[in-house]
Amino acid sequence: xxxxxxxxxxxxxxxxxxxxxxxxxxxxxxxxxxxxxxxxxxxxxxxxxxxxxxxxxxxxxxxxxxxxxxxxxxxxxxxxxxxxxxxxxxxxxxxxxxxxxxxxxxxxxxxxxxxxxxxxxxxxxxxxxxxxxxxxxxxxxxxxxxxxxxxxxxxxxxxxxxxxxxxxxxxxxxxxxxxxxxxxxxxxxxxxxxxxxxxxxxxxxxxxxxxxxxx
Numbered sequence: 001x002x003x004x005x006x007x008x009x010x011x012x013x014x015x016x017x018x019x020x021x022x023x024x025x026x027x028x029x030x031x032x033x034x035x036x037x038x039x040x041x042x043x044x045x046x047x048x049x050x051x052x053x054x055x056x057x058x059x060x061x062x063x064x065x066x067x068x069x070x071x072x073x074x075x076x077x078x079x080x081x082x083x084x085x086x087x088x089x090x091x092x093x094x095x096x097x098x099x100x101x102x103x104x105x106x107x108x109x110x111x112x113x114x115x116x117x118x119x120x121x122x123x124x125x126x127x128x129x130x131x132x133x134x135x136x137x138x139x140x141x142x143x144x145x146x147x148x149x150x151x152x153x154x155x156x157x158x159x160x161x162x163x164x165x166x167x168x169x170x171x172x173x174x175x176x177x178x179x180x181x182x183x184x185x186x187x188x189x190x191x192x193x194x195x196x197x198x199x200x201x202x203x204x205x206x207x208x209x210x211x212x213x214x215x
Contacts, residue, residue: 090161
């Protein structure tokens with residue numbers, strides 16, 4: 001079983017899995033990720049491979065982390081409902097409201113499953129936009145590419161924060177805590193390596209993040 005493979009009972013994804021950009025470079029980088037993850041050294045796995053383009057590396061990993069969060073959240077959709085989670089929270093102190101700046105400009109309060117649905121739709125629209133995530137080998141990345149990636153990771157973190165605060169006991173009962181912890185450790189090490197999330201945004205899981213980073 002691969003590092004991110006869940007047992008057959010849990011092969012429920014929130015939505016179809018996205019593939020890395022179809023250019024041969026994306027496929028090569030995906031193989032590099034799979035190979036280094038197989039070694040079990042996550043700190044090594046997140047580093048930019050020598051001679052590779054930073055934007056290509058950010059792009060292929062963004063797709064990867066999107067898929068990971070999709071699979072993790074997909075195992076909780078029957079428990080994370082509008083009645084159980086009427087707002088998108090991460091413990092009693094943190095609540096997230098949704099806005100995408102386009103169709104919803106003013107942040108609105110929505111249930112956790114609605115927030116995640118909005119979020120995944122928004123990320124998918126970014127990944128499918130070839131002006132942001134170019135599919136063709138050698139096509140240029142936009143000047144604001146890193147800002148888009150930072151927003152994606154900031155919002156994906158909120159799904160992890162919600163899962164840990166509101167659904168961790170369910171994760172334990174499903175025997176998925178080791179998988180969740182490995183995915184989150186990989187996520188934290190990657191975002192830290194490339195400074196993708198401001199420290200203040202990590203506050204809901206600060207102790208866990210610090211234990212991973214060994215600060």
